[in-house]
Amino acid sequence: MKTDVEELSPTRVKLTIEVPFEELEHAFDVTYKSLAKQVRIKGFRPGKAPARLIDRYVGRGAVISEAVNHAVPELYNEAIQKEEIFALGQPDVEVTKLEDNEELAFTAEVDIRPKFEVKDYKGIEVTVDNATVTEEQVDEQIGTLRERFSTLVGADRPVEDGDHLSIDLSASIDGEKLEDVAVSGYSYEVGTNTMLEGLDETLRGMEAGGEATFKTTLVGGEHGGKEADVTVTVQSVKVKELPELDDEFAQLASEFDTIDELREDVRKRMADVRRMQQLSAARDKALEKLIESVDIPLPDAVVDEEIDRRRQSLEQQLAQSGLTKEAYLESQEKTEEEFEEELKTGANSAVKAGFILDQLALQEDLSADQGELSQYVFEQAQRMGVSPDQLAQHLVESNQIRVAFTEVVRGKAMDVVLAGAKVTDEDGNVIEQEVVEASDEDAVEEAAKAAAAAAAEVSEDEAKDDKDEDAPKADDSK
CATH class of the missing domain: 1.10.3120.10 (Trigger factor, C-terminal domain)
Structure with a gap:
């Protein structure tokens, strides 16, 4: 087998491969064995028909085509290994010459990994952020832990940001009540601004049992984008009560006995x-x-x-x-x-x-x-x-x-x-x-x-x- 390599670009090559027919013997053997199992020739059991009869039965051209299809992948791989080519993906193959009992020639264009050497990979200098942990950062983490063990208790005062409410909501457009825009007993934290525009402003200063109406634009649903009158009723007002930051809390929230041990951990x-x-x-x-x-x-x-x-x-x-x-x-x-x-x-x-x-x-x-x-x-x-x-x-x-x-x-x-x-x-x-x-x-x-x-x-x-x-x-x- 003769192989010529033409560099089309630093990342693509064209291989021209020429193979004498005698080097295709293995491909023809495989092809004949495969076809012999498929054809039925009188006087021969499946798989036992001789090559000359298979040539006559299916046609010499079909046999050659099958053998070439079998040979090309192996020849291509042999060529890229011999030439030490790092191929990427499937090649574009074209058979350029096919003469029975003489020669097979084909070209294969394929992308390759560029040839280079990595030189400056030792001694690279990089700077990263400091890893210092401040007392304020520890306090923040402890505070998050306290939040997890907090409880909600009733508050007999006007609503403030951070309060947890149970509210009812209903809406109407031009005096017509919207049955599908209503909710009862909804838990909401004031100040998060995660619901309707204007809701938080309306809730501030209200008390349990109070009711108020405000105008807003509905979001989503059948009435999305329409202006409506929304009525909110405050059923209850609760505030978050955090546990004391002491040894008892450390024992409740962790495996440590003291708050100092918890902070250090x-x-x-x-x-x-x-x-x-x-x-x-x-x-x-x-x-x-x-x-x-x-x-x-x-x-x-x-x-x-x-x-x-x-x-x-x-x-x-x-x-x-x-x-x-x-x-x-x-x-x-x-x-x-x-x-x-x-x-x-x-x-x-x-x-x-x-x-x-x-x-x-x-x-x-x-x-x-x-x-x-x-x-x-x-x-x-x-x-x-x-x-x-x-x-x-x-x-x-x-x-x-x-x-x-x-x-x-x-x-x-x-x-x-x-x-x-x-x-x-x-x-x-x-x-x-x-x-x-x-x-x-x-x-x-x-x-x-x-x-x-x-x-x-x-x-x-x-x-x-x-x-x-x-x-x-x-x-x-x-």
Whole structure:
């Protein structure tokens, strides 16, 4: 087999492959065996008809076409491996020469990952926010905890912001009562402004048993957008009573005996969270700097595919939340043009980051073993709220194991970058990086068992998967 490679651009190549017919012997053997099982020739059992009779029965041209369709994917994969080409996606294949018993020639155009080396990935300097926890922040967290243990008690006074009311509402338009716009015993906190415009202003100063009417524009429903007279009746007024901030509260709200112990635990937990936020921010900023330091061309088709994936993901999220794209853009204060530009920028960064981390993994000779893949499955399952074995099964059934494997390896490449980075906070303090061990060994073990078969499949068939991923299908041949 002879292969010539023409670089159409830094991200696309054209392979011209010429194969003597004698090298197609295996493809013809497979084709004859397949056709022999399909045809029925008198005097021969299924699968036993000789090649010359099959040629005569189905036609030599059909046999050659079938053999070529079988041979082209294997020949293409052999060529890209021999030429060390990192192909992306399916190639555009065209058979240019096909002469019986002489030669098969075809071309294959395919996007490729650009050739480059990651050089400046050690010693990246990044600055993250301070992790200092102030007394005011501890007070705020303690206050939130007190809110959870608060009680509502009746108040014999005019309504104020923050009061919790039980109210009845009714509405009318031009004196005609709206039966479908009425509610009784509705719990409402004054000052939140989460209902009708003008309601909070009307409620302030009222007392239990009081009634008042105000004009407002109805929202939603059959009468949405219409002005109506709304009558509100206050059934009860209650105020939130917080527990005293003492040792008794600490014992009620936690496993600690004193309020000082509770405060110290809150401070420690907040510091741990801040530290994790620091490391996460450091990781993101280090990747941003790495992306900025590497200048490589990106295949348009790969970027377009990432843009489409991101757009579809957002549309699914909006559909699930019941929002329209227009409402989303309004909430984000973005125009359609700004949204599209942001989508394109994000897709370019994501594709570029993937290329860089893949190359760095090659340079550092990184891979993923069964335990690491299992840990990934466990962590993803936790985020998704499913069991590890369910997620592992889904990955296998949807042919996403390779994606999981790639994500693990890219994560390890990013670990290399972060380990060599200099991370400091705003005050110049160096942030030490520690390896966080899995906190739930039983759950990790469950994930390991669930993902074992999938991980083994990736490890054993890695080379085969690379071939299958990039192989052109029979329908791609022209």
